[in-house]
Amino acid sequence: MINNQKVGAVIVAAGSGERMGGVDKMLAPLGGRTVLAWVVGVFQECPAIDEIAVVLGEHNIEAGQRLLAGFSKVIAVCRGGERRQDSVLAGINHLGGCRWLVIHDGARPLLTADLITDGLAAAAESGAAACAVPVTDTIKLAGDDDYVRETLSRKRLWAVQTPQVFRSDIITVAYRQAQAEFTDDASLVEKAGYRVKLYKGSYGNIKITTPAHLALAGVLLGERGG
């Protein structure tokens, strides 16, 4: 709850994980639990969150339901769709009574409860907020010939993460207008004409896409404990 308005979370974990070399990243061990239990645990423990919908791939539904049975806020463990937006929508459809929706990528298990509450605070103004970190790489724009056209000024360039937080009416309108496939909910909301506020994420909030990322996540978790 924030200001007596219900808050729901959609955890999207239905991707194929094709760069994981056959390891199912959501069920992979991390800090004594699975990646999935870790990420759902952060939402479960966050006082602002009322309900959680977890979207999984077909092959993970049964294992996911077993694993998440003990999490009282999880009201749905459902099957994802073909594209990412189909999966997010499947989750949103279970959270009808929520005024605010926190969308989070299941492959980012190192988020903290602060990133959720900071997102809710940031979204209060315009109804939409996305977690992001300043870009540290030098970014260049190249032509078809691979020659540099422009080196972008790093000032004001942000790499977007999740959580992303939206007022339910805004994300619903944005999704209704969505045409092409997309991988970033905030982009969709921008396209629908709404303003999205960026708030400070964490470089430690990594996305697990390869086995090396999984190892790194273990190291980062160990550092937190130490």
Add this chain to the structure above:
Amino acid sequence: MINNQKVGAVIVAAGSGERMGGVDKMLAPLGGRTVLAWVVGVFQECPAIDEIAVVLGEHNIEAGQRLLAGFSKVIAVCRGGERRQDSVLAGINHLGGCRWLVIHDGARPLLTADLITDGLAAAAESGAAACAVPVTDTIKLAGDDDYVRETLSRKRLWAVQTPQVFRSDIITVAYRQAQAEFTDDASLVEKAGYRVKLYKGSYGNIKITTPAHLALAGVLLGERGG
């Protein structure tokens, strides 16, 4: 040598490493050697490389000289300057006879010899090439108010790494014209009016800036062996 032209390498490792929590990253252990020995070893083993200048911080000079005594191509272990460009220049000044200069960040020990030879091939056309990977994050441009102004199309956005390869006359002119402080040699060469070709780097060619990166580098090296 490429086409009978001498090739020199500048390995820049004079940074303060302030995010390493007191660990000296160049002397930190990695895969049974130090990070410094690892990165210099790749250049030593690369047949295209004739001479190597290693630029270190004042505090590392003695240890570096001892550590690198066995590397036959290392012709100078010298002290870096205040800004990155001062350090690169200090190295270049030792490689006067070289037609081509390969500049590499000492904090990227996971480069391969292929990245060096690919860079020399890419630079043949315009005289300047930089290693880069397609950006995988969603990148947004924000205003002073932290609201998103634009989500950049990922198409044609590249995150630049090193090695970067330059014909010696080009990098010399570019450095002579350099005014402000900069962290990317290619940008400087672009500013001087030369064309820089991007060539495919590797996501595994990570830059070690935190202890977690060092742990990740160990994991990635282990994977290579396996």
